[in-house]
Amino acid sequence: MASRRRTLLKVIILGDSGVGKTSLMNQYVNKKFSNQYKATIGADFLTKEVQFEDRLFTLQIWDTAGQERFQSLGVAFYRGADCCVLVYDVNSMKSFDNLNNWREEFLIQASPSDPDNFPFVLLGNKVDVDGGNSRVVSEKKAKAWCASKGNIPYFETSAKDGINVEEAFQCIVKNALKNEPEEELYMPDTVDVVGGNRGQGSSGCC
Amino acid sequence: MGATPFDFDFDHKRDVYGFAVRPQHLQRFREYAKIYKEEEDERTHRWKDFLDRLADSADLPSTPSIHAAAAGDAESAEKSVKEEHHEAENTDTDTNLEYLKEADGNEELGDVNGEPDDIKGVTSNLEKPKEDSSSRGADCDEDDEEEGEAEERNIKIECVDQVDDNDESIEAKGKPEDFDDVAGNSEKLKEETSADYVTPNKASEEFKEINEGSEEIKVINGGSEGFKDQNGGSKELGEVNNDNFKRFEETPFDKGLLDELEPIKVESWRRVRASLSIIEKMMSSRVVKRNDTANAISGEVATQLASIEEDRAVEETHEGNSAEESYDAEKVDRSQDGAPGDSTSVTLEGDNGGSYFPWREELESLVRGGVPIALRGEMWQAFVGVGARKITGYYNKLLDERTDVLDEKDLKDQVVNEQKSSPKKDPKPEKWKGQIEKDLPRTFPGHPALDEDGRNALRRLLTAYARHNPSVGYCQAMNFFAGLFLLFMPEENAFWALVGVIDEYFEGYYTEEMIESQVDQLVLEDVVRERFPKLAKHTDILGVQVTWVTGPWFLSIFINMLPWESVLRVWDVILFEGNRTMLFRTTLALLDLYGPALVTTKDAGDAITLLQSLAGSTFDSSQLVLTACMGFQSVKEMGLRELREKHRPEIIAAMEERSKDRKSWKDKKGLATKLYSFKHDPSSVCPQVDSKEGADGLQVNGDSGSTTLGSYLTGSALENELDEGIDLQDQVKWLKVELCKLLEEKRSAELRAEELETALMEMVTQDNRRTLSAM
Numbered sequence: 001m002a003s004r005r006r007t008l009l010k011v012i013i014l015g016d017s018g019v020g021k022t023s024l025m026n027q028y029v030n031k032k033f034s035n036q037y038k039a040t041i042g043a044d045f046l047t048k049e050v051q052f053e054d055r056l057f058t059l060q061i062w063d064t065a066g067q068e069r070f071q072s073l074g075v076a077f078y079r080g081a082d083c084c085v086l087v088y089d090v091n092s093m094k095s096f097d098n099l100n101n102w103r104e105e106f107l108i109q110a111s112p113s114d115p116d117n118f119p120f121v122l123l124g125n126k127v128d129v130d131g132g133n134s135r136v137v138s139e140k141k142a143k144a145w146c147a148s149k150g151n152i153p154y155f156e157t158s159a160k161d162g163i164n165v166e167e168a169f170q171c172i173v174k175n176a177l178k179n180e181p182e183e184e185l186y187m188p189d190t191v192d193v194v195g196g197n198r199g200q201g202s203s204g205c206c
Numbered sequence: 207m208g209a210t211p212f213d214f215d216f217d218h219k220r221d222v223y224g225f226a227v228r229p230q231h232l233q234r235f236r237e238y239a240k241i242y243k244e245e246e247d248e249r250t251h252r253w254k255d256f257l258d259r260l261a262d263s264a265d266l267p268s269t270p271s272i273h274a275a276a277a278g279d280a281e282s283a284e285k286s287v288k289e290e291h292h293e294a295e296n297t298d299t300d301t302n303l304e305y306l307k308e309a310d311g312n313e314e315l316g317d318v319n320g321e322p323d324d325i326k327g328v329t330s331n332l333e334k335p336k337e338d339s340s341s342r343g344a345d346c347d348e349d350d351e352e353e354g355e356a357e358e359r360n361i362k363i364e365c366v367d368q369v370d371d372n373d374e375s376i377e378a379k380g381k382p383e384d385f386d387d388v389a390g391n392s393e394k395l396k397e398e399t400s401a402d403y404v405t406p407n408k409a410s411e412e413f414k415e416i417n418e419g420s421e422e423i424k425v426i427n428g429g430s431e432g433f434k435d436q437n438g439g440s441k442e443l444g445e446v447n448n449d450n451f452k453r454f455e456e457t458p459f460d461k462g463l464l465d466e467l468e469p470i471k472v473e474s475w476r477r478v479r480a481s482l483s484i485i486e487k488m489m490s491s492r493v494v495k496r497n498d499t500a501n502a503i504s505g506e507v508a509t510q511l512a513s514i515e516e517d518r519a520v521e522e523t524h525e526g527n528s529a530e531e532s533y534d535a536e537k538v539d540r541s542q543d544g545a546p547g548d549s550t551s552v553t554l555e556g557d558n559g560g561s562y563f564p565w566r567e568e569l570e571s572l573v574r575g576g577v578p579i580a581l582r583g584e585m586w587q588a589f590v591g592v593g594a595r596k597i598t599g600y601y602n603k604l605l606d607e608r609t610d611v612l613d614e615k616d617l618k619d620q621v622v623n624e625q626k627s628s629p630k631k632d633p634k635p636e637k638w639k640g641q642i643e644k645d646l647p648r649t650f651p652g653h654p655a656l657d658e659d660g661r662n663a664l665r666r667l668l669t670a671y672a673r674h675n676p677s678v679g680y681c682q683a684m685n686f687f688a689g690l691f692l693l694f695m696p697e698e699n700a701f702w703a704l705v706g707v708i709d710e711y712f713e714g715y716y717t718e719e720m721i722e723s724q725v726d727q728l729v730l731e732d733v734v735r736e737r738f739p740k741l742a743k744h745t746d747i748l749g750v751q752v753t754w755v756t757g758p759w760f761l762s763i764f765i766n767m768l769p770w771e772s773v774l775r776v777w778d779v780i781l782f783e784g785n786r787t788m789l790f791r792t793t794l795a796l797l798d799l800y801g802p803a804l805v806t807t808k809d810a811g812d813a814i815t816l817l818q819s820l821a822g823s824t825f826d827s828s829q830l831v832l833t834a835c836m837g838f839q840s841v842k843e844m845g846l847r848e849l850r851e852k853h854r855p856e857i858i859a860a861m862e863e864r865s866k867d868r869k870s871w872k873d874k875k876g877l878a879t880k881l882y883s884f885k886h887d888p889s890s891v892c893p894q895v896d897s898k899e900g901a902d903g904l905q906v907n908g909d910s911g912s913t914t915l916g917s918y919l920t921g922s923a924l925e926n927e928l929d930e931g932i933d934l935q936d937q938v939k940w941l942k943v944e945l946c947k948l949l950e951e952k953r954s955a956e957l958r959a960e961e962l963e964t965a966l967m968e969m970v971t972q973d974n975r976r977t978l979s980a981m
Contacts, residue, residue, distance in 0.1 A: 008809060017682070018644040036651035038766055039644075041683045042758030045818065047811035060811045067641060067682045069718050072861065076727070077754050108867045144937065 009176040010060045010080055012110075014102045015087035016095035017066025020125040023159035024087060025063045028169045033160050040065045043077055052173050059173060071105050078110035083119045083176035085168075088137065090124040090156065096137045099145065119175035120152045123168055128158035222579065223693065224654045225770045231823055235769070238825040242771055245828060250578045253478075260481035260565060478581070482588055488563045490594030492784055493706065573782040574835045576775050576827070583694035589781040590706035592699045601698045604670040638680035642668045649685040655693055663697050664688055671704055678708060681716035686765045690777075711784060715761075721857055726760055727753040728853040729846055730790060737838075738797055744805045750813045756793050759821070764792065767818075772827040779831060787843045791834035794841065796821055798833060 013021045022037045022044065029046045044063040049056065062077055064070065078084075084106050088095040103120065112118040124142050127135070139156060146152040153175065155168040219227045222242075227235045563569075577585045587593065646661045656664065667688045672679045687707060691700035708715075714722030734752055735742045745752055763780065764773045780788045797804075800820045807813040824830050 008811065017641060037648060038651065039648040039682050039685060041762040043754065044758070045754070045814050047815055058809065058811050065682055069681060069720055072720050073724060073757060075860070075864070076751060076757065080749070104871060108864060108871055140934070144934065
């Protein structure tokens, strides 16, 4: 199985400006954090090789600009995504409230074949800030939102400290596989993985 | 960063401009630093030569044109320098006075808004340099038949100090060989240098008084030492060069660059300024016609502006104590002379401006070769037509607006609260404010000039622009443009440069819908397909759209996408040309350079990553710009415009389609989405829903029911979303209500289904009967 041609998984990271999309991506791919990131204009892109269940994947991670108006450019690269990662800042209510908007906009623009079951993963970032004292969105609330959207897996992360980032992306890979086109033939055990993935709790899947 | 922004805590990874060099590029950057320096020396010569000739051949007195880019904050600093200088060089003052008479005669020549006739005057001067130089020679008691000699002597005789200064600036760029040419002067030169060195300090002190928040001036006073260390590239260079190089180098670091540059450059590039005004005049011819809106705000100020500037310059040469008064008087006179009919005449001239400026081509080729660092700020201002755009007081007026409401504390509160509480307080919330605050620290992070004062200036600039053009407001990427301009010119001028670029060069690019930006990407795709069919085929196979990568290139005008030297070289051309053609050409050049590598890639990720990283290491800026300008010369604005017209409808249609989708999606998903957004007050929702359902009866089932609910909630509940957290209890309540509603819908749907089934059965029965009877 591992000898098969590696599979591409396209992942889009969405969320308000400044919630830490670029940081999360860089923490995951380069294991680095800087508090000197530039504002992302349009979109940025990184790849990472990942191994999952004895198979090799290339993860294409698209980091997007957080300003709302850039959404209009999204249609170009949302298409063909295998998973959409929504990010909010646990210290910003607005970034949480906008999640609906991001999700809907993604579904409209990516127009996946089965929007109701398209895999999303939610990340509540910046849990490290101020020792959690400036936090305004509770875990409960975030999970409730995830539950209302069809059990979206949820992780609380800190791109700065690297908390939960690896785990979150493991889950992202797993969920991205859920969406893999049927026509690519897989061994039964792979299908099992896909099947077993369903109905995972909102507190993450890995 | 505080008072000593150039302390040692900097890594050695910043370039001449103060921008960080990516670690993976350090090695190559070091290699290219030498080449950059050589190029810089060479272009400095070429530009000096060109500008000298321009000044001479145009027979324009150098002094009145000093206004060219000196407008704004730096002016007084400049003036004081000039005063000192004139005291030292009385002979020079005399010639200047002579020129003054001439200036009066040729008054309109120096006027940015000059009428076509006057421009022709310039042209004829340019065309007959011999006559000019001889007449000029007469003025200076120096008749020489040979133009070249006349030029030389003019320089020597009238502007001894200038020659020295020019040499000084050459020296400052670290080319000791050039020294030999002026070996005789070298002693004097050193004196000059040290004398000049003092003036910036004085000037900047004065400037500090005028403009608070100009901390950066301290830098020039004391920062030169630490500088060498901060700069990876310059360290190498520094070994070759003397102190002057350091001095030259540090100036570009500062946001109010002109403020420091000015005192030095005004002296060393004085003749340059004469030519600068000519260039500015040419460039601004395409500006003035656009000034209508601005005029509406400030009346005739705009048209008066040029003459005001000119008079200021004149005043500087007069340099008497009474200058202020005569300046005011003159100002009124001149503005009356200059104002009427200006904009129309310039519009005419702008249409076929090229033919009036025979040296335009030479200038174009110089621009393609790069603008010297020392001149960049002023040239950029001249290219964008800052002087012609500028309306005195407009910038401050924009900033004064609602300052009572929007002081900085408010701004900070706003960020902290994320609009949680503020919208009510502000009568007309400026929704871009939060975004600007977020992006301030994300604009060239760590850049020495963007300390607290730098960020404040950046904030003011972006705020002023957003108020100036609400249809754009603030769009990410503008922070980079504004930041860049601030490095090269005074704040207010940077504002006008930004206005020029966003309002005109990139009109429709950064608005809410970003239509032109999308159109350009479609156009680019067309052009790429035409130019690089093989590459296009390959990317098609990989499933890659080139626009994924080029979109961000265009939007950020290559900032952060190419090495800085290349970015600035591309900007030189863009600002000069006044349109977006260079974006296309540069992109095509990059694809030309890296296409061969791209077609070897095996998957989409590799292709994109490769293109990005190759672009990011395009250190050979000359190769890039020349490939772009020469290799893709046939890509022209006119052709692009046609393609834009062709593609625009698609974009607009797609946009409308999406907004329809959005609406129907919202309606469709209304229930599920709103289920969550529901916060409180479920009772107020239910009665309405119930009554609707009741009224519409059986006909209304599932779909329309949730539509009503959806639109109702979109109207109210969504907006309340910011107010409060979602209580689980509320959710349970809401779920119950929803459940009831769904059950009801289900029941009615079932009823309807039953009805339909019955009806169908009946039809079938009837049909059967008929069949039977027919048999």
